[in-house]
Amino acid sequence: MKVSVITVNFNQPGVTEELLATIPAIEDLEVIVVDNGSEKDASSQLQAKYPTVKFIRSEKNLGFAGGNNLGIKQAAGDYLFFVNNDTEFTPGLVEKLAEVLDTHPEVGMVSPKIKYFYNKGMIQYAGYTPLNYYTGRNSCIGLRENDEGQYDHITAPTAYCHGAAMMVRKTAIEKAGIMNENFFLYYEELDWGEHIKRAGYQAWVCTDALIYHKESVSVGKNSRLKEYFMNRNRILFIRRNAPFFKKIIFYFYFILMVVPRNVVNYIKAKNYNYISALIQAVWWNLTHNKNSKDLGYH
Known part of the structure; x- marks a missing residue:
């Protein structure tokens, strides 16, 4: 199956380049970078260094959902791997997630374990609990826990995938529709997950796959x-x-x-x-x- 990696850049060509340097050369892997209305379009400089990458330019900042939707429209993959530009791939990441979708047709989307880039022994995500509609809250499993193997070898359903890294089956997108763009930032992946589940698919986590996340580079840790x-x-x-x-x-x-x-x-x-x-x-x-x-x- 062909995989399309989609990431969105907004005024961070250096951060995006650091990500591109970690994406391995794999057969049937397409890489798409969407420049989301950056003040300066650095696509030509990045294209010179990464000639096989497909660059898409939006003159307007369309937000997380809108930028990724541009990538969806041009992606050729059977599986679309959405990653934040402030992430770093690890060996086997793409293959392990694709294997979950290959072997479990009921799965519409899957996320890897996510750990903090600046504290590689600490977990950010190993799944989500269901959202409580009375409070609008849920919990991120493993958040800020030291990784001592407590979530190793888990490939199973979870309430939601994580927007920093989620591989989605294209047929699930065709049934559920693309991301809702009026969220702009935050909650759009949870909303999308709800619609994908209503389309008849499950969300899973695969903790044998790992990605590192620099977290909140785009908007600041607090703003x-x-x-x-x-x-x-x-x-x-x-x-x-x-x-x-x-x-x-x-x-x-x-x-x-x-x-x-x-x-x-x-x-x-x-x-x-x-x-x-x-x-x-x-x-x-x-x-x-x-x-x-x-x-x-x-």
């Missing part, structure tokens, strides 16, 4: 942008996916519990500009259709 989209899209995910009764409970929980708690935390941390980002996030959901393409961030 007003991140706070806005994390809160906005948490609400949006529930609006798009939760049953009616659970939606109502979530709305009360978010307004009465989450908003006051977050405001107190912002004040304690002296992140006063995060308060307006939170208010914007709530207001967007009160004033926009759940499929609105107006991102509402300013």
Whole structure:
């Protein structure tokens, strides 16, 4: 089966080049880099160093979902491997994930174990627990645990794949549709996972496959942008996916519990500009259709 690796670059040609240097030359492997409206298009310089890579340029920043959707439209692979540009491949990564899809036709998407690039002994992801629709929260299995083999040799269903590295069957995309672009940043892979599961497929994790992640290079570990989209899209995910009764409970929980708690935390941390980002996030959901393409961030 042919695999297409798809990654999105936004103003980080050096980071993207570091990723490309770790992708092995494998038969039937296509590599696609989507430049997502970077201020300076570095595709020609990268193309000179990596002549077999396919470069796609968007003049506008379309967000994580929009950038990856451009890659989907031009990918020739039977399996599409979406990776953040701030990741590093390890030996056998592509083959191990592809083998899961080869041998388990019920699997629509699969993620590897993810470990922190700057602390290679620490786990970021070894699966997800199901999302609680009442709170809009779930847990990342293994998060910040030292890797002592406790999640080795797991190839099994998980609630969600991780957006930093997920291989998706093309036929599952054809049935479920591409990513919803109005998320822009965060929660889009969870929303996509819900739609792929509704199309009749499962999400799995394969911890024998490993990738390293530099995490949050694009938006910063903490930023007003991140706070806005994390809160906005948490609400949006529930609006798009939760049953009616659970939606109502979530709305009360978010307004009465989450908003006051977050405001107190912002004040304690002296992140006063995060308060307006939170208010914007709530207001967007009160004033926009759940499929609105107006991102509402300013």
